[in-house]
Amino acid sequence: MQHVSLTIADKLAFRPSMDKADILIAGAALNGLAAAVALAGPRALRPLDILILDQADPTKFARDSFDGRASAITASSRRMLEALGIWDEIAPHAEPMRDIIVTDSKPGAAARPALLHFGEGDHDGEASAYMVENRHLYAALLDAAIASPTIRLKTQARIASYDFGPGLARIATDAQDDAKGSLLIAADGRGSPARKAAGIETYGWSYDQSGIVTTVAHERPHGGRAEEHFLPSGPFAILPLTHDRSSLVWTERSEEALRIMALDDENFLAELSHRFGGHLGELSLAGPRHVYPLSMQIAKSFVGERLALIGDAAHVIHPIAGLGFNLGLRDVAALAESVSEAVKLGLDPGSGAVLETYARWRRFDTVMTAVATDGLTRLFSNDNSALRVVRGMGLRAAGSLGALKGFFMREAAGETGRLPKLLQGEAV
Ligand SMILES: Cc1cc2nc3c(=O)[nH]c(=O)nc-3n(C[C@H](O)[C@H](O)[C@H](O)COP(=O)(O)OP(=O)(O)OC[C@H]3O[C@@H](n4cnc5c(N)ncnc54)[C@H](O)[C@@H]3O)c2cc1C
Secondary structure, three states, X not given: OOOOOOOHHHXXXXXXXXXXXXXXXXXXXXXXXXXXXXXXXXXXXXXXXXXXEOOOOHHHOOOOOOOOOEEEEEXXXXXXXXXXXXHHHHHHHOEEOOEEEEEEOOOOOOOOOOOEEEEHHHHOOOOOEEEXXXXXXXXXXXXXXXXXXXXXXXXXOOEEEEEEOOOOEEEEEOOOOEEEEOEEEEOOOOOOHHHHHOOOOEEEEEEEEEEEEEEEEEOOOOOOEEEEEEEOOEEEEEEEEOOOEEEEEEEEEHHXXXXXXXXXXXXXXXXXXXXXXXXXXXXXXXXXXXXXXXXXXXXXXXXXXXXXXXHHHOEEOOHHHOOHXXXXXXXXXXXXXXXXXXXXXXOOOOOHHHHHHHHHHHHHHHXXXXXXXHHHHHHHOOOOHHHHXXXXXXXXXXXXXXXXXXXXXXXXXXXXXXXXXXXXOOOO
């Protein structure tokens, strides 16, 4: 008889029976991993068995690559990461935003007067947000998922087919590996194949803008100040990172963004410096460049039979206010609490009642945030001089009216609406 030596991967691929878990998660990027870690938390009756799959191999992402982005982590998102036990790993890489200024100016302007100014004292002495490079968020979430005895991570496993309900969700990968669970959580990004397979449509539009993302080092310290300069082509955000570095989100018309991306480092840096200004001294590139097309997209429903959408699979918003991943964490917190309550009562975590609770909880907050973000984007991505005057008046008013400013600060800190327990720093 011929002997065939099987690797572990072969054994997995040839597993004869269907894999089974309580919860299946499609996509192991930031939101999928956060959902896995939140759902695997301590539970009175029984722990949930979670299987998370990704077509890529996230375990191979070098800690200094991932997607090149950095995220503004709001105060409530930080409390959630603390409750999940991963903030300690992230904290050394988190730069508190002590100050946020907003200007409406032209590139290369000698002076950029601040139209709106939020100091640290505006939020009870607590930094309203922390800037963290996504690679550090990713590494901490991945470490927590790998350490959990109830999370299984399958990489290089592209889910190719989906079957929803009535009692179970079933999936199969390209390699004919199949699995079933009470609930499939789609954390598979803006093009979500799971959402499409369930026939859930989206509302939305493209902004014909792209966000160029990179990191720069500068001669002088930023002092924790975030700057949002509304330039004629779109917002140019300078976001403070650790060690005298800043993350840039530089918005341009998509065609112009491609031209800029094609420049060599020297010319790229020259264009960047012209927009950045000279207030932090000499600049140097301190990371790769990435470009992201910018759009607004909201799924018509956040749930289907045995299916919950989270993160970019459910909603994509313009990064103008840096809220996208924070919205994803709010989804994760609401879903984990809805599922957890059901499991504690011995109920099915993928039942229609659980999914309805989740969808109702998240719909209003998401739509309000998306509408506000879209309005800001349209108001500020236009060089019309009348609009420029209106912008100035609007921002000066917001800067001087305490109550309105308080509202903006709470929204930026993710503290409006009914907060799920995780966002208040409590376990579910
Ligand atoms: C320029 C820019 C700046 C931003 N800045 C901020 C900020 O400051 N603050 C903030 O909160 N947010 C910010 N965001 C938003 C934030 O980055 C995203 O909302 C977040 O990264 C989305 O994560 P996700 O896990 O939902 O999706 P994704 O990162 O898109 O991950 C989807 C995963 O699903 C996997 N997948 C897809 N299809 C399959 C399949 N068939 N089978 C298996 N796996 C599959 C993919 O491989 C991928 O790993 C910004 C966005 C942009 C574009």
